[in-house]
Amino acid sequence: MSFLKSFPPPGPAEGLLRQQPDTEAVLNGKGLGTGTLYIAESRLSWLDGSGLGFSLEYPTISLHALSRDRSDCLGEHLYVMVNAKFEESKEPVADEEEEDSDDDVEPITEFRFVPSDKSALEAMFTAMCECQALHPDPEDEDSDDYDGEEYDVEAHEQGQGDIPTFYTYEEGLSHLTAEGQATLERLEGMLSQSVSSQYNMAGVRTEDSIRDYEDGMEVDTTPTVAGQFEDADVDH
Protein backbone atom coordinates (compact mmCIF):
# COMPACT_ATOMS: atom_id res chain seq x y z
CA MET A 1 0.00 0.00 0.00
CA SER A 2 1.83 3.08 -1.17
CA PHE A 3 -0.46 5.48 0.63
CA LEU A 4 1.06 4.31 3.92
CA LYS A 5 3.57 6.81 5.18
CA SER A 6 5.98 6.94 8.01
CA PHE A 7 5.34 9.65 10.56
CA PRO A 8 5.80 10.11 14.29
CA PRO A 9 2.86 9.03 16.43
CA PRO A 10 0.63 11.89 17.59
CA GLY A 11 1.24 13.11 21.09
CA PRO A 12 -0.15 15.63 23.57
CA ALA A 13 0.72 18.51 21.22
CA GLU A 14 -1.82 17.20 18.73
CA GLY A 15 -4.43 16.76 21.42
CA LEU A 16 -4.15 12.99 21.72
CA LEU A 17 -7.31 11.79 23.46
CA ARG A 18 -6.84 8.05 23.25
CA GLN A 19 -4.48 5.51 21.79
CA GLN A 20 -5.53 1.97 21.27
CA PRO A 21 -2.77 -0.58 20.67
CA ASP A 22 -3.23 -4.00 19.13
CA THR A 23 -5.82 -2.69 16.69
CA GLU A 24 -6.23 -4.12 13.24
CA ALA A 25 -7.01 -1.72 10.41
CA VAL A 26 -9.11 -2.78 7.43
CA LEU A 27 -9.49 -0.65 4.31
CA ASN A 28 -12.49 -1.44 2.07
CA GLY A 29 -12.32 -5.01 3.26
CA LYS A 30 -8.57 -5.38 2.89
CA GLY A 31 -6.55 -5.92 6.05
CA LEU A 32 -3.61 -3.60 6.65
CA GLY A 33 -2.22 -5.40 9.65
CA THR A 34 -2.16 -4.74 13.34
CA GLY A 35 -1.05 -1.47 14.84
CA THR A 36 -2.07 1.37 17.13
CA LEU A 37 -4.99 3.71 16.58
CA TYR A 38 -4.44 7.28 17.74
CA ILE A 39 -7.52 9.40 18.32
CA ALA A 40 -6.27 12.97 18.52
CA GLU A 41 -8.09 16.26 18.31
CA SER A 42 -6.23 17.21 15.14
CA ARG A 43 -6.69 13.97 13.19
CA LEU A 44 -7.30 10.25 13.41
CA SER A 45 -4.13 8.21 12.83
CA TRP A 46 -3.10 4.57 12.65
CA LEU A 47 0.45 3.24 12.65
CA ASP A 48 1.57 -0.35 12.26
CA GLY A 49 4.49 -2.00 14.01
CA SER A 50 7.04 -0.71 11.50
CA GLY A 51 5.98 2.91 11.87
CA LEU A 52 4.01 3.07 8.65
CA GLY A 53 0.46 4.32 8.69
CA PHE A 54 -2.05 6.92 7.60
CA SER A 55 -4.08 9.82 8.97
CA LEU A 56 -7.66 10.87 8.43
CA GLU A 57 -8.92 14.44 8.70
CA TYR A 58 -12.17 14.80 10.64
CA PRO A 59 -13.96 16.98 8.07
CA THR A 60 -13.62 14.08 5.63
CA ILE A 61 -15.14 11.58 8.06
CA SER A 62 -18.82 11.33 7.09
CA LEU A 63 -19.79 9.04 9.91
CA HIS A 64 -18.42 6.62 12.41
CA ALA A 65 -20.23 3.81 14.14
CA LEU A 66 -19.81 0.84 16.39
CA SER A 67 -20.55 -2.47 14.77
CA ARG A 68 -21.87 -4.89 17.32
CA ASP A 69 -22.45 -7.75 14.93
CA ARG A 70 -20.53 -10.64 16.42
CA SER A 71 -21.30 -12.88 13.50
CA ASP A 72 -19.29 -10.53 11.30
CA CYS A 73 -15.94 -12.17 10.55
CA LEU A 74 -14.22 -9.15 12.10
CA GLY A 75 -16.25 -9.22 15.28
CA GLU A 76 -17.16 -6.01 17.02
CA HIS A 77 -15.28 -3.04 15.60
CA LEU A 78 -15.25 0.70 14.94
CA TYR A 79 -16.49 1.58 11.48
CA VAL A 80 -15.43 4.84 9.83
CA MET A 81 -16.78 6.14 6.52
CA VAL A 82 -14.51 8.65 4.81
CA ASN A 83 -15.38 11.02 2.00
CA ALA A 84 -12.13 10.45 0.12
CA LYS A 85 -10.51 7.92 -2.15
CA PHE A 86 -7.74 5.63 -0.95
CA GLU A 87 -6.28 3.40 -3.59
CA GLU A 88 -3.30 1.11 -3.65
CA SER A 89 -1.58 3.09 -6.35
CA LYS A 90 -2.56 6.60 -5.31
CA GLU A 91 -2.37 9.11 -2.51
CA PRO A 92 -5.67 9.82 -0.78
CA VAL A 93 -7.75 12.08 -2.93
CA ALA A 94 -10.80 13.95 -1.72
CA ASP A 95 -13.61 14.90 -4.08
CA GLU A 96 -11.48 14.90 -7.18
CA GLU A 97 -12.89 13.76 -10.48
CA GLU A 98 -10.89 11.20 -12.41
CA GLU A 99 -10.87 10.77 -16.14
CA ASP A 100 -11.99 7.20 -16.16
CA SER A 101 -14.26 7.49 -13.18
CA ASP A 102 -17.76 6.37 -13.94
CA ASP A 103 -19.11 7.62 -10.65
CA ASP A 104 -19.65 11.34 -10.30
CA VAL A 105 -20.88 10.72 -6.80
CA GLU A 106 -18.66 11.47 -3.86
CA PRO A 107 -15.96 8.87 -3.21
CA ILE A 108 -16.52 6.65 -0.20
CA THR A 109 -13.87 4.71 1.65
CA GLU A 110 -14.66 2.40 4.53
CA PHE A 111 -12.24 1.80 7.35
CA ARG A 112 -12.73 -0.66 10.16
CA PHE A 113 -10.63 -0.62 13.29
CA VAL A 114 -10.73 -3.87 15.21
CA PRO A 115 -9.18 -3.62 18.68
CA SER A 116 -8.29 -6.82 20.46
CA ASP A 117 -9.79 -5.23 23.58
CA LYS A 118 -13.49 -5.06 22.73
CA SER A 119 -14.34 -3.25 25.95
CA ALA A 120 -12.46 -0.23 24.59
CA LEU A 121 -14.88 0.28 21.71
CA GLU A 122 -17.29 2.57 23.57
CA ALA A 123 -14.45 4.85 24.66
CA MET A 124 -13.03 4.93 21.14
CA PHE A 125 -16.44 5.85 19.71
CA THR A 126 -16.95 8.60 22.29
CA ALA A 127 -13.46 10.02 21.74
CA MET A 128 -14.16 10.26 18.01
CA CYS A 129 -17.49 12.01 18.67
CA GLU A 130 -15.70 14.62 20.75
CA CYS A 131 -13.07 15.20 18.10
CA GLN A 132 -15.66 15.51 15.33
CA ALA A 133 -17.41 18.24 17.27
CA LEU A 134 -14.16 20.21 17.21
CA HIS A 135 -14.16 20.33 13.42
CA PRO A 136 -17.36 21.95 12.22
CA ASP A 137 -17.53 23.04 8.63
CA PRO A 138 -16.46 26.60 7.95
CA GLU A 139 -19.25 29.17 7.53
CA ASP A 140 -20.43 29.57 3.97
CA GLU A 141 -20.91 33.00 2.44
CA ASP A 142 -24.63 32.49 2.62
CA SER A 143 -26.16 32.21 5.98
CA ASP A 144 -26.69 28.60 6.91
CA ASP A 145 -30.26 29.48 7.70
CA TYR A 146 -31.46 28.97 4.20
CA ASP A 147 -30.55 26.89 1.20
CA GLY A 148 -30.77 28.26 -2.30
CA GLU A 149 -33.86 26.23 -3.06
CA GLU A 150 -35.88 27.23 -0.07
CA TYR A 151 -37.64 30.49 0.69
CA ASP A 152 -35.10 33.13 -0.24
CA VAL A 153 -35.73 36.20 1.89
CA GLU A 154 -33.01 38.26 0.26
CA ALA A 155 -34.11 37.48 -3.28
CA HIS A 156 -37.68 38.47 -2.50
CA GLU A 157 -36.45 41.71 -1.00
CA GLN A 158 -34.70 42.57 -4.25
CA GLY A 159 -37.72 41.49 -6.23
CA GLN A 160 -35.82 38.67 -7.87
CA GLY A 161 -37.60 35.77 -6.27
CA ASP A 162 -39.85 33.34 -8.04
CA ILE A 163 -43.54 33.40 -7.39
CA PRO A 164 -43.70 32.36 -3.76
CA THR A 165 -45.58 29.28 -2.76
CA PHE A 166 -46.71 30.81 0.45
CA TYR A 167 -47.50 34.13 1.98
CA THR A 168 -44.51 36.46 1.81
CA TYR A 169 -43.62 39.64 3.58
CA GLU A 170 -43.92 41.91 0.52
CA GLU A 171 -47.12 40.33 -0.72
CA GLY A 172 -48.89 40.96 2.56
CA LEU A 173 -47.49 44.47 2.89
CA SER A 174 -49.18 45.73 -0.27
CA HIS A 175 -52.58 44.60 0.97
CA LEU A 176 -52.45 46.46 4.23
CA THR A 177 -54.22 49.73 4.87
CA ALA A 178 -52.29 52.64 6.30
CA GLU A 179 -53.52 51.64 9.75
CA GLY A 180 -52.37 48.08 9.20
CA GLN A 181 -48.99 49.23 7.97
CA ALA A 182 -48.48 51.36 11.05
CA THR A 183 -49.42 48.38 13.19
CA LEU A 184 -46.99 46.15 11.30
CA GLU A 185 -44.16 48.64 11.64
CA ARG A 186 -44.71 48.92 15.34
CA LEU A 187 -44.89 45.16 15.75
CA GLU A 188 -41.73 44.66 13.72
CA GLY A 189 -39.97 47.06 16.00
CA MET A 190 -41.15 45.02 18.95
CA LEU A 191 -40.11 41.81 17.19
CA SER A 192 -36.54 42.95 16.78
CA GLN A 193 -36.35 43.71 20.47
CA SER A 194 -37.91 40.68 22.02
CA VAL A 195 -38.58 37.09 21.04
CA SER A 196 -41.85 36.93 22.94
CA SER A 197 -43.47 39.41 20.62
CA GLN A 198 -43.49 36.79 17.86
CA TYR A 199 -46.97 35.86 18.96
CA ASN A 200 -48.43 39.20 17.87
CA MET A 201 -49.89 38.93 14.43
CA ALA A 202 -50.27 42.02 12.30
CA GLY A 203 -53.72 43.53 12.64
CA VAL A 204 -54.79 41.55 15.67
CA ARG A 205 -55.59 43.78 18.57
CA THR A 206 -54.07 42.64 21.81
CA GLU A 207 -53.75 44.34 25.17
CA ASP A 208 -50.32 45.61 24.15
CA SER A 209 -51.32 46.99 20.76
CA ILE A 210 -54.30 48.86 22.21
CA ARG A 211 -52.04 50.38 24.84
CA ASP A 212 -49.54 51.37 22.19
CA TYR A 213 -52.12 53.30 20.22
CA GLU A 214 -52.66 55.63 23.13
CA ASP A 215 -49.13 56.95 23.22
CA GLY A 216 -50.08 59.96 21.16
CA MET A 217 -48.75 58.71 17.83
CA GLU A 218 -50.95 59.66 14.93
CA VAL A 219 -52.64 56.83 13.12
CA ASP A 220 -54.79 57.36 10.07
CA THR A 221 -58.00 55.51 10.75
CA THR A 222 -59.87 56.48 7.58
CA PRO A 223 -60.36 53.44 5.38
CA THR A 224 -58.75 53.73 1.95
CA VAL A 225 -61.85 52.34 0.32
CA ALA A 226 -65.00 54.21 1.17
CA GLY A 227 -67.43 52.19 3.14
CA GLN A 228 -65.02 49.30 3.61
CA PHE A 229 -64.96 49.49 7.35
CA GLU A 230 -68.34 51.01 8.00
CA ASP A 231 -69.36 48.25 10.32
CA ALA A 232 -65.96 47.81 11.91
CA ASP A 233 -65.27 48.75 15.47
CA VAL A 234 -62.72 51.56 15.24
CA ASP A 235 -62.74 52.30 18.92
CA HIS A 236 -59.17 52.52 20.23
Add this chain to the structure above:
Amino acid sequence: MLFYSFFKSLVGKDVVVELKNDLSICGTLHSVDQYLNIKLTDISVTDPEKYPHMNCFIRGSVVRYVQLPADEVDTQLLQDAARKEALQQKQ
Protein backbone atom coordinates in the same frame (compact mmCIF):
# COMPACT_ATOMS: atom_id res chain seq x y z
CA MET B 1 -30.72 27.49 16.12
CA LEU B 2 -34.31 26.78 15.21
CA PHE B 3 -33.62 23.39 13.69
CA TYR B 4 -31.29 22.46 16.52
CA SER B 5 -34.23 23.00 18.87
CA PHE B 6 -36.54 21.23 16.44
CA PHE B 7 -34.37 18.12 16.33
CA LYS B 8 -33.97 18.17 20.09
CA SER B 9 -37.74 17.85 20.30
CA LEU B 10 -37.57 14.74 18.14
CA VAL B 11 -35.04 12.87 20.29
CA GLY B 12 -36.31 9.35 20.85
CA LYS B 13 -38.23 9.22 17.58
CA ASP B 14 -37.39 6.95 14.66
CA VAL B 15 -35.97 8.78 11.70
CA VAL B 16 -34.28 8.00 8.41
CA VAL B 17 -31.19 10.05 7.62
CA GLU B 18 -30.31 10.30 3.97
CA LEU B 19 -26.69 11.25 3.34
CA LYS B 20 -25.30 13.20 0.43
CA ASN B 21 -23.57 10.03 -0.74
CA ASP B 22 -27.03 8.44 -1.15
CA LEU B 23 -26.72 6.14 1.84
CA SER B 24 -29.87 6.02 3.97
CA ILE B 25 -29.69 5.08 7.62
CA CYS B 26 -32.71 4.29 9.74
CA GLY B 27 -32.49 4.59 13.48
CA THR B 28 -33.66 6.22 16.69
CA LEU B 29 -32.56 9.81 17.16
CA HIS B 30 -30.33 9.75 20.21
CA SER B 31 -28.98 13.30 20.20
CA VAL B 32 -28.09 16.27 18.05
CA ASP B 33 -25.63 19.14 18.56
CA GLN B 34 -25.48 22.74 17.42
CA TYR B 35 -23.78 21.74 14.15
CA LEU B 36 -26.62 19.27 13.52
CA ASN B 37 -24.27 16.35 13.98
CA ILE B 38 -26.61 13.42 14.59
CA LYS B 39 -26.28 10.40 16.83
CA LEU B 40 -28.52 7.45 16.15
CA THR B 41 -28.98 4.19 18.02
CA ASP B 42 -30.43 0.87 16.89
CA ILE B 43 -29.56 1.68 13.34
CA SER B 44 -30.12 -0.29 10.21
CA VAL B 45 -29.37 0.61 6.66
CA THR B 46 -32.49 0.91 4.55
CA ASP B 47 -30.83 -0.04 1.28
CA PRO B 48 -29.58 -3.61 0.93
CA GLU B 49 -26.20 -3.15 2.58
CA LYS B 50 -24.24 -5.14 5.03
CA TYR B 51 -23.79 -3.25 8.29
CA PRO B 52 -26.02 -3.99 11.29
CA HIS B 53 -24.47 -1.25 13.40
CA MET B 54 -25.93 -0.25 16.69
CA ASN B 55 -24.47 3.18 17.44
CA CYS B 56 -23.70 5.75 14.84
CA PHE B 57 -22.44 9.36 14.73
CA ILE B 58 -23.18 11.23 11.53
CA ARG B 59 -21.39 14.46 10.67
CA GLY B 60 -23.95 17.22 10.12
CA SER B 61 -22.43 18.41 6.87
CA VAL B 62 -22.98 15.10 5.09
CA VAL B 63 -26.69 14.93 5.81
CA ARG B 64 -28.93 15.63 2.85
CA TYR B 65 -32.32 14.86 4.40
CA VAL B 66 -33.78 13.70 7.66
CA GLN B 67 -37.04 11.87 7.10
CA LEU B 68 -39.45 12.24 9.98
CA PRO B 69 -42.68 10.54 10.95
CA ALA B 70 -45.40 12.87 9.64
CA ASP B 71 -47.53 12.68 12.73
CA GLU B 72 -44.68 13.90 14.91
CA VAL B 73 -44.30 17.24 13.18
CA ASP B 74 -46.61 20.23 13.04
CA THR B 75 -45.50 21.52 9.64
CA GLN B 76 -47.56 24.71 9.84
CA LEU B 77 -45.98 25.66 13.13
CA LEU B 78 -42.54 24.86 11.81
CA GLN B 79 -43.08 26.98 8.69
CA ASP B 80 -44.27 29.92 10.77
CA ALA B 81 -41.34 29.61 13.14
CA ALA B 82 -38.83 29.39 10.28
CA ARG B 83 -40.33 32.42 8.59
CA LYS B 84 -40.17 34.43 11.79
CA GLU B 85 -36.60 33.44 12.38
CA ALA B 86 -35.70 34.48 8.85
CA LEU B 87 -37.29 37.89 9.43
CA GLN B 88 -35.43 38.30 12.68
CA GLN B 89 -32.16 37.37 11.02
CA LYS B 90 -32.80 39.96 8.35
CA GLN B 91 -33.02 42.85 10.83
